[in-house]
Amino acid sequence: MNPAPASGRPVLARARGLLAATLIGVSVAGTALPVTALARGPESLADLAEQVTDAVVNIAASTTVEQRSSRSGPQLPPGTPFEDLFEEFFNKRGGRGGGGESEQPRTQRKSNSLGSGFIIDASGIVVTNNHVIGDANDIQVILHDGTKLKAEIIGKDSKIDLAVLRVKPTAERPLKAVPFGDSERLRPGDWVMAIGNPFGLGGSVSAGIVSARGRNIESGPYDNYIQTDAAINKGNSGGPLFNMNGEVIGINTAILSPTGGSVGIGFAVPSASAKPVIDQLREFGEVRRGWLGVRIQNVDDATAEALGLKGGARGALVAGVDEKGPAKGAGLEVGDVITRFNGNPVKASSDLPRIVASTPVGQKVDVMIVRKGEEQTKAVTLGRLEDNERPQLANARQPEPENAVRQALGLNLSGMTDELRRRFSIKETVKGVVVTRVDPNSTAADKRIQPGEVIVEVGQESVSSPAEVTKRVDALKKEGRKSILLQVADAKGDVRFVALGLE
Structure with a gap:
């Protein structure tokens, strides 16, 4: 799922313009209630809403940009959907006659967005979503009583989609703040309350429960959202999700909807993820994330069996190691499975980027790996992830599910030749056995192995000829292995791991 405008099919929508999303969950305080009482929910949230409403604000962000317009060619009314397209078409050609013009008058175009935030x-x-303010050059924070305060940006982070603003309160109108709560204590079924600015209405309260935790909606490298069925609509983005103690345990960010309106599936950034980012934005004006310097991919059951990984599929399989990264110096290698990082379990590959990013730059940590079936611990001193670097821990191409595995390799193989290097544009540094054909009905095809890719290892041993591949496959069959792990390189040398079933 990728963030997208609302359409006729279910999409993930972010609040932009008059759009927004509200979210997430909370815990029921007090003594145990009968099931029938819990089904009805809290008797009233009026006292809680009154307690926190003054700290919830509306965000009005305006962006004014200059654009050139040609005197020749059709003149379109402002706001026409195809205005940019027509402007580009005629400006490139200097008008309909194609003769060009030496001067083009400049006009200003202004776009507005409304969202939510909280003090x-x-x-x-004030905290809100990064996508609510975007590249705005005029931001106003509107308090519950209608007071408007001009805001400046302290810092923003697109990866977690957060922004921190500063306003100057007046003596006549002191501000009220709300505290963060611990989102790690949330459980599915806990009650939560959202307050925000849906469709520009402002001060709207909705309630629901936590539907799930740890949701990955594929919007960024650190997805770990709270899902809630509290009504979230366009304009709620950046607003708070409260628990029943009046603490912010989530920041409403996105919804899944076929129309752009609430259908009971909303997502919020957990406070546990948001607070460290907010603290860094306040202190440094930017986020300083830890960097390990590896590429990873998921471990499915077939891969786990092929690796001899006890306990089944878990961890993050290292598919590449940055030559200049901290992992290289610490001795991590392609084929290692990272199962713990700094004392935190790595249950799936998506866990690792979040854990690494939240670890302080320069800190020395223990990384537990499984290498050829044996556990080892490596000490790594984290570097700093720079925004212009290749995304840290970016997933390699994912293996297909285990149920796609059949019992044949289905590959035609050839030793590396100059002709094959030219035909498939394979770099000189790539060594191994070239795939020249893939049976379309084979497991290899299901796992997206393609002609021109190169098999580098079979069962964690290097191969340089088709004979070595078949020999290694036969040996693993005799050992009783149910699957075999291939290390496959593309023409540029980027590798991934593919587990295939053995007959």
């Missing part, structure tokens, strides 16, 4: 410090610190 975390009475001195004037």
Whole structure:
């Protein structure tokens, strides 16, 4: 799922313009209630809403940009959907006659967006979503009583989709702040309340439960959303999700909807993920994330069996190691499975980027790996992830599910030749056995192995000829292996691991 405008089919929508999304969950306080009472929910949230509403704000962000317009060619009314397209078409050609013009008048175009936010410090610190403010050059924070305060940006982070603003409170209108709660204590079924600015209405309260935790909606490298069925609509983005103690345990960010309106599936950034980012934005004006310097992919059951990984599929399989990264110096290798990082279990590959990114730069940590069936611990001193670097821990191409595995390799193989290097544009540094054909009905085809790719290892041993491949496959069959792990390189040398079933 990728963030997208609302359409006739279910999409993930973010609040932009008059759009927004509200979210997430909370815990029921007090003594145990009968099942029938729990089904009805809290008797009233009026006291809680009154307690926190003054700390919830509306965000109005305006972006004014200059654009050139040609005197020749059709003149389109402002706001026409195809205005940019027509402007580009005629400006490139200098008008319909194609003769060009030496001067083009400049016009200004203004776009507006409405969203939500909340005050975390009475001195004037406001939190919202990054996508709510975008590249706005005029931002106003509108308090519950209608007071408008001009805001400046302290810092913003697109990866977690957060922004921190500062306003100057007045003596006549002191600000009220709300505290963060611990989102790690949330459980599916806990009650939560969202307050925000849906469709520009402002101060709207909705309630629901936590539907799930740890949702990956594929919007970024650190997805770990709370899912809630509290009504979230366009304009709620950046608003708070409260628990029943009046603490912010989530920041409403996105919804899944066929129309752009709430259908009971909303997502919020957990406070546990948001707070460290907010703290860094306040202190540094930017986020300083830890960097390990590896590419990873998921471990499915077939891969786990082929690797001799006890306990089944878990961890993050290292598919590449940056030559200049901390992992290289610490001795991590392609084929290692990272199962723990700094004491935290790595249950799936998606866990690792979040854990690494939240670890301080320069900290020395223990990384537990499984290499050829044996556990080892490596000490790594983390570097800093730079925004212009290749995304850290970016997933390699994912293996297909285990149920796609059949019992044949289905590959035609050839030793590396100059002709094959030219035909498939294979770099000189890539060594191994070339795949020249893939049986379309084979497991290899299901796992997306393609002609021109190169088999580098079979069962964690290097191969340089088709004979070595078949010999290694036969040996693993005799050992009783049910699957075999191939290390496959593309023409540029980027590798991934593919597990195929053995007959």
